Amino acid sequence: MISMNLELINPYVLRILISVRNKDSINAISKRINLSYGWTHNWIKKLVNLNVLELTRMNVCLNDDNEFYRRTLKYIKEVLSNNVSFYYNALSLFGIKYCFTNTDGVFIWTKGGYNISRYKNYYPIFIKVKKENKNLFEDYCKKLGLRINKNNKIFYMVNYLDDFEVSYCDNIPVDSLNDTIKFMLKNKYNFEPALEMINEMYGKKLKVKYKEVMTNV
Structure with missing residues (x-):
């Protein structure tokens, strides 16, 4: 079992995991989450290390079976989806x-x-x-x-x-x-x-x- 990496539980990673599509790019993600390309790339590399994302020369690909990703979505659905501000x-x-x-x-x-x-x-x-x-x-x-x-x-x-x-x-x-x-x-x-x-x-x-x-x- 993969434990939740507490270093990665932060607003930037949460925004990336909310915004990311099955096939995406760092540039597109950085624009959607309103974060610089450099910082977006930095956090995406950390998610690559957890096998949440796969990074190629041009694309970011989501591994939606990854346990960290699935636990994050579970938290969003159980906690944040009942929050008006989150909507x-x-x-x-x-x-x-x-x-x-x-x-x-x-x-x-x-x-x-x-x-x-x-x-x-x-x-x-x-x-x-x-x-x-x-x-x-x-x-x-x-x-x-x-x-x-x-x-x-x-x-x-x-x-x-x-x-x-x-x-x-x-x-x-x-x-x-x-x-x-x-x-x-x-x-x-x-x-x-x-x-x-x-x-x-x-x-x-x-x-x-x-x-x-x-x-x-």
């Missing part, structure tokens, strides 16, 4: 075109200040995914034990589209602020507090009657 953060490692939309657009543009109708046992994460990336996205979700279009617990609520525009808020891919405002206005009853926040944060002049009453405690 948000893992997407950037897939190398696909995606963005957050609807309620998550509101959540991101309000800097986490407004969240509605989501709780531990029902937490949809609303995203758009480019249709040509559908199979790749679903393969990653299957590999990591991440749920898609379910009705309970944490799951991705996915809209597959031929293409779409992506804006960024704090480097997070998301619908544009204007499109997010349009979504809120269509559902104004639920999002009046968020619209007020948008007014204050971005200097908008939306007609919103809601204003939280402040009281002295």
